Amino acid sequence: MKKFLNNPKNFLKESLSGLGKAHQNLLQVHFDPTFVTRKSINSDKVILVSGGGSGHEPLHAGFIGHGMLDAACPGHVFTSPTPDQMMAAVDFCKPNKGALFIVKNYSGDVMNFEMAAEMxxxxxATILVNDDAAVIDSSYTTGKRGVAGTVIVEKTVGSLAENGGDLKSCVDLGNEVNQRCSSIGVALSSCTIPEAGKPTFDIEDDQIEFGVGIHGEPGRRREQIRPAQTIVKDMIEAIIEDFKGKNLALSNNTELLMIVNGFGGTPISELYLIYENACEILSGYQLNVVRSLVGNYTTALDMEGASVTLCVLNDQIKNHWDTPVHTASLRWGA
Known part of the structure; x- marks a missing residue:
């Protein structure tokens, strides 16, 4: 293992301290318990709180700011945050119009956010994100995993909350966005948790894990590496099949938002190659990509690999995606 580390036990605290200092105009980092909030809180709007294990940065703390989240609760690497973190974040924000928890579907996250919601x-209210098309159940979940579609939920619901939406309307929009999103990932290598000091799983140099989870969970199959275009074709087909299972009608020129997301160890040039191949394949289905992101948004530490997320747009989702956002890791129009 080669990483920029001091004591692995202090990795999260030092990283969050650096985040706070680098973006002190946007963020406040709190410890004992650990949570991150906007520098300035508007208690008279619906407060959006998310979180999960660290290692997926910039998700979630990198998306705190105008037009997205108000607070995030980072757990240790690949470990769920605790209810006291979530309660402390909500108490700090003092939400006069309610708090909305945005939770990726992992058993520990779900359980701990449920406890915080009860206490x-x-x-x-809670939105549960479960956009992963790869597998139904895994070692971390009951049901589909929550992955990069979370970014789209946080952005669109964040926009609605910023513009005065009430708690119910924010929940309704978040659930609709989740229903219209599907993702699948492919790993070329494993990732290494700092305290473990060794790869999470073994994979040969000439193999890929198709449908991998963002913690290194197994996917649909282990197979030989092949040209990118054929891998991307299988990814797009898996997503379209998932859309069919959700009864989402895809007609000619259906408008899509596409995120090509890196897992932390993949060059941006390769991500753009994936985007190019995906656009070519989608054009064969007469589907129209009208909004996009390419980069590292929901990572898996240092894993080499990428995911593709598609969201079937309607006017409301597209309008909320386009509104101004100003966070550490996502910014436009502001």
Missing amino acids: TSYEN
């Missing part, structure tokens, strides 16, 4: 005195 807080503030009105609250």
